[in-house]
Amino acid sequence: MVPLTADHITDLFRVIAARLMEARTELGVLDGVIGDADHGNSMAEGFAAIVRASSDAAMRGAPAGDLFPVAAQSFLSAVGATTGPLYASAFLRAGKLYTGRIEIAPEAIPSLIPAFADGIRERGKAQPGDKTMLDVWAPAARAVQQAEARGLDPIACLDEAVNAAEDGREATRAMVASVGRAARLGERTLGHVDPGAASATIIIAALRDAMRRRERAVR
């Protein structure tokens, strides 16, 4: 399989950004029920900033592996909020996988997901079951690790991650928020999908779709 250059990585970010932009209102509505309704904006603006910063960096000849710290910084600066530090930590952790690499092999892409999960877990200190984005990232990460252990190809690994993410997102309906703004609502958060879990699922599915499209194109 053809390795990904800095431009290809930027394209992945672009697909994610486009999906989040489409979902912006829907995520805002989810967040309005149990939070402050800014989640759609934060995610869309944050990924738009990532696309701008990484395409600039790619144009200046940055290696593919160095786009992740760039993404971390640009997301954090654009967003702040709660998602800023969480996704910045996720991108920094992912960046450690690829430091200095000029190109990234497609086989190394699914590992982004466990790295994201670790970064988010450490910064946010949430537990599975707290009704947060971690309820998607953690099972998706586990699905990737299991799929990799079974020797599946990258697209199949990402398919497994998407399935686990969707299950994780739906599972947040039955959870009572115990971290973050929604925690103050307690029982009233029941029945609602956590907005962070919803956007995490969008990111994972977009990553899979972008990789799949690319594999078809380069085949």
Added chain:
Amino acid sequence: MMARPAQGVESDATVPMPLRFGDDTLLWAAWLYYEEGLTQGEIAEKMGLSRASVNTYLADARTRGIVNIEIAPDRFRELSIAQALKDHFNLQDCLVIPTDGDGRPLIARLGAAGAQVLKSFVRPGDTIAVTWGRSVLALAEALDHPGLADVRVVQATGGTTARIPWTPEACASRLAEALKARCIPLSAPAIVSSREVRELLLREPVLAEQMAILAEANRIVMGISSLRPESTIHTSGFLDGIDQHSHYDSAVGSIVGRFISARGQPVLGPLTERTIGLDLEMLQRIPQRIAVAGGIDKIAAILAALRAKHVNVLVTDTATGRGILNAEGWTEPLRRSHPEPVLPALSRSHAKKLINAPQDAVDECLGGALLAHEALIAPVPGTTRAVMAAAGPRTGKVAIVIGGGSGHEPGFWGFVGRGLADAAAVGNIFAAPPPGPILAASRAVSGGAGLLYIYGNFSGDVMNFEMAAEMAEAEGLRVRQIVTIDDIASSPLESRASRRGVAGNIFAFKIAGAAADRMLPLEICEALARRAANRTYTMGLALEPARLLDTRRPSFELGPDDMEIGVGVHGEPGVVRRKLASADDCADLLLDRILAEMKPVHGDRVAVLVNSLGGTPAMELYILHRRVRQRLKAHGLVVHKSLVGPYYTSLDMEGVSLSLLHLDDELASLLDHPCHAPAVTVLER
């Protein structure tokens, strides 16, 4: 127990009384008649009674107050939730008890309800498997039974740690005792050290015989455990030495010592082949599977068990039952006798706003503010999202840096100026500022005596300010942080540290600013500001939600006659919804809660802030202020200072917050210290 009528000898045509009616025949008759709309004749047939008896029952139900114009709403709720659970999950039966009961703990009442259920099902010759846990032990303890012939009670898993009173052994032996039944233990630990040990043990004739009896069970009584850190599965030592994250991340609960996913599928891990006892396949072969479980932390786990049909008789409480159903998209039915009027669409659904592009609003607002108050505030170099006092840093003075999301104007830049904060960083609408502008502001205003960050307790603000503090410290700046928690509605007193910081912040800013202006050292400034923050109590209510700039829609929905108590200043919904009351009643409601926590004594001094959340005009604020002052006077308190106006808003949310600062001499003197900022000015005496 209420005697069932003699003519009601059960025939095949008679439906046994559904569990959810407990043993209240009158309630059942009333339900069939008033809620299911059956005729008296149909009820007679269904209940195995004569029509005349049904008639008497219905009359009795009225005189006993079970049926007046409405069935007691709580009972209705229990019944309708039980019915919905039974239908939705295709259960054999379901019993739902009130969440708030007679003062006994929920576990004890669930146990008693479970005992009642088991009593109605148990038959001679039964083999009943039993798991462990608090609810199961409570059931065994509540059970009182004359005893039946040839009943066996068998442990469903091996034994667990003796650290807990509700071990499998204890649950099984207590239940056997209560049923006067024979108790069959499983003579092995539930978790053994390896797969090999398990296989060896299962070959032992004693254990093999016990396992064979377990396989003959025709009923099981079980608990359901969540995987939350405080759950039974943790306390019973099941996961000792196992890293839950690396193995059971995808599990949401556990039954019979087995882990299940959100869909109820087995989650395999290192314990799977080291567990002695029933597995999920064996469980499914038991015809009647009674689960006793409640508590909102268990909802995900119970839902998973129901989805996979591991359970076919459920005993739970109303809040848990409703939570399970809500998670499945069910909404509570409206009462037939009380048709709620269909409400017209919200009149404020689309707002008119004086903005240009929504994404430019924050920067344009800040730009306008800087021009309006150029004598007082100036931009921080290197960022567009922070302002500083125009006077600039003063050598040897502690610098106060505040901040938070935008949408709270005049927060936060309105509190920057001489005698108040030295700088403020703002984020996007309702979103914490990133570390960048906080750090830029810190550098710009540092006077060499250290920095004090003050901000409200929101996870975003906490994370970003903490990151900024780490970066500032790496540059050699000294930083102390105060996270304010004045919103008393946002969490009970026991978990005070998780409360939000809202409008009462401005008292902390004022005290900190005055202390710094008096050139006190960092530790003293911090201690004084912390004292002010800890003695500030705020509670808010909203009449209408804020409408966001880019969607121009409300951030949450509120009915035309409702108000939301305990709203957050970021546009979060509140904690309780009530019918809208008069200004005086609202003032009383806020004040009573605040005084109950503050516990002032006669003659104490307070500062008052009646704050508009953006959409409520001065007239209403002053009406409230009038009442607050009346009440404070009647309470024997002296008001040292009152602030009335929009100080800490939430876009155009209609509503108010009331904050009280419980003063002492030192805080009163600092409150009087002169300051000059866009939103607050205190003149030199």
